[in-house]
Amino acid sequence: MVFSELISRLANLSFSDGIFPSKFKKASVTPLIKKHGSDPDIPSNYRPISNLNNISKIIERLFLDQFQPHVTSCPNFNKLQSAYRSNHSTETALLHTLNNIYSSCDDSQTTLLVSLDLSAAFDTIDHAILLSRLHTSFGITGSALTWLSSYLTNRYQSVRIGQATSSPVHCRTGVPQGSVLGPILFSIYTSPVGNIVSSHQISHQQYADDTQLYIRLTTSNHSTAISVLEHCITNLKDWFSANGLCLNPTKSEAILFGTYQRLRSFPVITTINVAGSSISLTDNLKTLGVIMDSNLTFQSHVSAVCKSSHFHLRALRHIRSSLTHDMAKTVAASFIQSRLDYANSILYGTSEKNLHKLQRIQNTAAKIVSSGSHTGIPSTKLLSDLHWLPVRQRIQFKLATITYNVVHHAQPSYLHSLLSTYSPSRNLRSADQSLLFQPRVKTSIGSRSYSTSAPVVWNAIPLSIRSSHTIATFKKNLKTFYFGTTLPRPSA
16 A cells, blocks of 8 residues: 555656656666577577566556557557557457458459568667657647656666676667557557558558558459559658668568469469568468468468477476366466467368367367376366367357457457448347348358358357456356357358
């Protein structure tokens, strides 16, 4: 209680005076390798994470609670930026992108996607440009703008590796990675990207500094469409350069999505020009933690999830005898179930082979956790005893949970725009059932789009559950419902 009053007093003084405490502007940076297997001798392969004072983060959080609603409701904020926003995630961003790709496939078209890479994006933000954008584009004035200026300026950082620490260095650019405000300030700084891309009539999605551009291609227009995409990327490169950011063409990737039959008959595209560099198209592209293959089978992604899970299964089996049942269950949920659940809604309608591989991982985890049980117990019984939904139900549970937020809170807006309420032409009992309209599709791959799969999953849930007042109640009742229901298998 005493500490809360002191922190509250400090925060109020900071906000009223427009001054961020100078003692909280010193960061100890711990370099973390970006990707497993990267060369540790190359500095650019590290991400500089700032360790900041805890009270500093509390003050930042208090400011963010008042600052973020104003910024995200501003028309100049990029609505397709999914990072660090309530009800937005990498998963919702992927669902939106895949929805458009699946719709393209359903229309017998292909989709060319380019994933752009920015070098040290958080570290090169120009403070003067950021403050100007806050004022002119987002209407931040007075003590709030003065406080943000104080927060950004005169910051220092030192690098710590093991027991060695470097001398403090003045940070003249950038926002600290690991801070509370850094991510939203970066989103504000890069908000014009959405307008530039939209001016070329190209689709895009952003998550922090990850930017994906994609465009539909047909046999007759593919050359023209690719030229438009390349011109858009050139304009983006110029904007990045003018704003102190650096587009890295050599680390950018491109992939062509489509059905196997469509790609086989489509004109051969081997490279695309990304800001003056010729980038070869790849068969698999990893974005936002998911491996997407050109035919959208997700076989490579599922194999990667299984490989990672097997590593942790072996470790759990090794220490199982030293753990209680509850401890083993917690470890399995943290290291194995979390991998099975990450962005799993995108696997709706995937092949039975993929589902079987993931289900074997979950069954093995259940057997290890329940090692004290009698042998010969079916996996379904073990899963039920642990109160774990099988993989297929977990996929639909996640899809339903996301759809609950879309229906009840209209967030994310880019997914909300894909859904519409079912309105029968005649006065039927279904008119007051809060059902979603299910659009017609021509192909099985089209049925995997969010605009089609969400209504299928949502409409199959009882009205009493769909009408839950809170997400916690919805999840609890939905899980109970799924445990007692055999779900229909979506077409693969």
